[in-house]
Amino acid sequence: MFVQPGNWADSLYINTTRKLQNWRGALLRTCARVFEAYAHNAVQRQPLADSVAFGLSHFTISDGYSRETILSDWRRATQPYSVTVFMVHSSRLQSPDELDWFLDSLGVATARGRVRVVSSSDYLFAN
Numbered sequence: 001m002f003v004q005p006g007n008w009a010d011s012l013y014i015n016t017t018r019k020l021q022n023w024r025g026a027l028l029r030t031c032a033r034v035f036e037a038y039a040h041n042a043v044q045r046q047p048l049a050d051s052v053a054f055g056l057s058h059f060t061i062s063d064g065y066s067r068e069t070i071l072s073d074w075r076r077a078t079q080p081y082s083v084t085v086f087m088v089h090s091s092r093l094q095s096p097d098e099l100d101w102f103l104d105s106l107g108v109a110t111a112r113g114r115v116r117v118v119s120s121s122d123y124l125f126a127n
Contacts, residue, residue, distance in 0.1 A: 058085035060087045070102060073101065
């Protein structure tokens with residue numbers, strides 16, 4: 001698994017799928033089964049080419065974003081054929097219960113079968 005470090009803005013910054021088709025992408029495909037990077041607002045939903053089938057989209061929701069922004073991210077994440085990671089940096093929360101409303105929404109969606117929550121990306125890419 002390879003996760004692109006935060007605030008990585010040099011030539012290795014992978015923010016488009018096109019960048020996965022050069023030597024760096026070949027290296028990632030050779031050495032990692034799962035790759036997470038900052039390719040925000042991905043528009044390709046299905047099917048993914050083999051070269052990007054291991055990509056995950058993610059949203060950080062703990063950095064003071066408004067409820068409207070988080071809900072917009074949620075709507076994109078719950079589109080068909082989407083795989084999304086919601087990240088929370090607990091040290092950046094104003095209070096421990098700041099995101100309870102989001103976690104409650106996630107619990108309801110999971111209980112109704114609208115989304116699936118997994119503890120590891122291994123469950124998403126099992127052969």
